[in-house]
Amino acid sequence: MRYLKTLMIITLVCVFALPAYAHHVLGRPAYSLGADSNTPPSLQVETQIGDFYVTYMAFPAFPKPNEQGRVNLYASRIDNGLPFDGKVTFKVRDDSWFSNKVETLGVQDIDEVVYRQGFIFQNEGDYIITAEFESGGEPYEIDFPLRIGEPAAIGPIGVTVAVLIIILLVVNILQRKRRFSLKAKRAREEDNS
Amino acid sequence: MTMTHPGLPDLWLWFALASMSLSVLWILFRVPNNSSVQGFINVERIPVFGQLARLFSASPWPLLILKFISVALFLTVIAAGLFGTPIPERNLATTLTWTVWWAGLIITVFFLGSAWCAVCPWDTIASWLVKHRLWRRADESSSLGLKVPKAWRNVWPALAMFVGLTWLELGVGVTTNPYATAVLSLVMIVMATVYMAVFEGKAFCKHVCPVGRTVGFYAQLSMVELRPRQQQICTDCTTMECYHGTKEIEPCPTHLVMGTLTQSTYCTSCSACTMSCPHDNVGWRVRSPAVEAIQHARPHWDEAWFMLGLLGLTTFHGITMMEFWEQGLSKFGQLIGDSGQLIWSFSTGMVLVFFAPILLYSLLIKLTQWLMPSEINFKQLFSKLAFISLPLAFVYHIAHNLNHLIRESRGFTDVLMNPLGRDTLPLSSGELHMRHMNPLISEQLLYGLQAGLMIFGFWLALQILQRRTMETVNDQSTWRPHYLLPGIIFIISVTAFNLWLLVQPMIMRM
Numbered sequence: 001m002r003y004l005k006t007l008m009i010i011t012l013v014c015v016f017a018l019p020a021y022a023h024h025v026l027g028r029p030a031y032s033l034g035a036d037s038n039t040p041p042s043l044q045v046e047t048q049i050g051d052f053y054v055t056y057m058a059f060p061a062f063p064k065p066n067e068q069g070r071v072n073l074y075a076s077r078i079d080n081g082l083p084f085d086g087k088v089t090f091k092v093r094d095d096s097w098f099s100n101k102v103e104t105l106g107v108q109d110i111d112e113v114v115y116r117q118g119f120i121f122q123n124e125g126d127y128i129i130t131a132e133f134e135s136g137g138e139p140y141e142i143d144f145p146l147r148i149g150e151p152a153a154i155g156p157i158g159v160t161v162a163v164l165i166i167i168l169l170v171v172n173i174l175q176r177k178r179r180f181s182l183k184a185k186r187a188r189e190e191d192n193s
Numbered sequence: 194m195t196m197t198h199p200g201l202p203d204l205w206l207w208f209a210l211a212s213m214s215l216s217v218l219w220i221l222f223r224v225p226n227n228s229s230v231q232g233f234i235n236v237e238r239i240p241v242f243g244q245l246a247r248l249f250s251a252s253p254w255p256l257l258i259l260k261f262i263s264v265a266l267f268l269t270v271i272a273a274g275l276f277g278t279p280i281p282e283r284n285l286a287t288t289l290t291w292t293v294w295w296a297g298l299i300i301t302v303f304f305l306g307s308a309w310c311a312v313c314p315w316d317t318i319a320s321w322l323v324k325h326r327l328w329r330r331a332d333e334s335s336s337l338g339l340k341v342p343k344a345w346r347n348v349w350p351a352l353a354m355f356v357g358l359t360w361l362e363l364g365v366g367v368t369t370n371p372y373a374t375a376v377l378s379l380v381m382i383v384m385a386t387v388y389m390a391v392f393e394g395k396a397f398c399k400h401v402c403p404v405g406r407t408v409g410f411y412a413q414l415s416m417v418e419l420r421p422r423q424q425q426i427c428t429d430c431t432t433m434e435c436y437h438g439t440k441e442i443e444p445c446p447t448h449l450v451m452g453t454l455t456q457s458t459y460c461t462s463c464s465a466c467t468m469s470c471p472h473d474n475v476g477w478r479v480r481s482p483a484v485e486a487i488q489h490a491r492p493h494w495d496e497a498w499f500m501l502g503l504l505g506l507t508t509f510h511g512i513t514m515m516e517f518w519e520q521g522l523s524k525f526g527q528l529i530g531d532s533g534q535l536i537w538s539f540s541t542g543m544v545l546v547f548f549a550p551i552l553l554y555s556l557l558i559k560l561t562q563w564l565m566p567s568e569i570n571f572k573q574l575f576s577k578l579a580f581i582s583l584p585l586a587f588v589y590h591i592a593h594n595l596n597h598l599i600r601e602s603r604g605f606t607d608v609l610m611n612p613l614g615r616d617t618l619p620l621s622s623g624e625l626h627m628r629h630m631n632p633l634i635s636e637q638l639l640y641g642l643q644a645g646l647m648i649f650g651f652w653l654a655l656q657i658l659q660r661r662t663m664e665t666v667n668d669q670s671t672w673r674p675h676y677l678l679p680g681i682i683f684i685i686s687v688t689a690f691n692l693w694l695l696v697q698p699m700i701m702r703m
Contacts, residue, residue, distance in 0.1 A: 047534065048526055048532055049532040062279075078527060119280065145631075156376050162380065168322065168323070168390065171335075171337055171390040174337060175334045
């Protein structure tokens, strides 16, 4: 019971001590906002951070290398719906395993309640766009995923096929071993008799 | 912009409430009857359905053809998820998996029992990979054939998987992500294959699969069952091919003996018993729904938790599609400093909703225990009466899913024609509105079905409660109707809350 209490306290402390900034947003795309506009399909992520609702849109949704693209960021206060009015810094980093290079895309002012940042990527890959701003003395940092080029769909299939082959091979080897040892056991028994 | 489906109108709500009140009065004041329900009709005597049932029992090929179709569709889902458009309403992966299959599956259980498990692509692909046979009995060396460890021989893993699946579905948003849907499908194939390669029979289906167990438990409320045609033939049988199999046909993959079968929970409708029985004594029959939950199914602690878990999670599904949930989540997220997709806030809410009915149920079981004339073990009573949660979960699950299926599946044929959704645009507000205004059946019929289902579930739960409570009273002369009161409070509370959820406008998923 004492251990249970300690565990509960630690869990509660962990939950309540969570920072309200710098979260990677694995966004759920929704499209209704831009659905009737003349713009090409956009990837939209809605999220909440600290005192703000933030909406992020990428145009086009799946930009290709060397193609002009744009991210739009809307930030409005949760309590009164007023838009954030300040400066937003947009940064980008490669989301691959062995890269930590960060580049600043630009610093943008509000333009009709939207922060717009253009980009062109030369290489295919997964990138993280980071939007940074400050409000009420609190730093805000929001990460959004951005894929340039076609997603690497063969990855999950490759992993699945590899795992299945390994399982089937291991079972096959174990079964062969089992059969041989059974044969050997029978042969020994026959010899003894 | 958020589109919402209208909730159940007041007229239907009052109709449901009036019917429920009458049901409670009837159950409290009628003379209790302990006789067992025995009536059934062999499906083979029913025109068309009988011929179909014969066809499936006589040869493995019809089932095999259905398996091929199911696997082909499943592989298309994976391809669409990985290579198709990420727009959820335009991709076959998300529309077929979540709007059509997952929503429709629960409805089919009432009419077809666990028939889905017979054509399940996860199990079919795993069987083909491990056994290298399309349907014939495999060489015993194809799998390690280990016995499942005793600690795992229960449905706790399936309950954990179901909780995990719900978390992924509603918390992480897999339902609106074709890529994640495809990856989830691949993970299920791997899990099914590992279990089949390592353990004997269909251990994955029996202990782990959240879909199989959900279908299995709901199958207790199905109007059909697979049973011996003549009990005496099974009683006299000494060879038990249904259990051991034959040279050609696999043994029962979940170790069921047809002669003693009283519960469909673990039957996967695989047809092995119908094909292996030398006396042609196994067949489908139509029965009174819930006869199993009322009198045949045996109580188990882990199964009781699964049934109560089903209840909590189905209600949770409904709650997450309410506007107040989104607002509450946002406020709670601010309170605890959660951000992004508010996963911590969501998880906390999920835990609360999951345990709320279980806690209420436990308290009422304690009360029932106190009211009973003779002493009865808490765990025993908890397990025995947990069957009342099954119809409550089942009917709300169907009523909720009908909304998705009837209001959101319009346009599915377009997705079938273009499963990868190449060159498609997201649904415009106009299209969303049209879809919203043109459900597959008339709105009044939908409301009628939803209200009718809620009354039906309430009625079944009362019957289960009465029968199972009576069974716990050793001396029938000491029976008093007030022993039922805690159970009735539970049934009323859950049904009233679920009805209230149905009355609220529901946010459209896609």
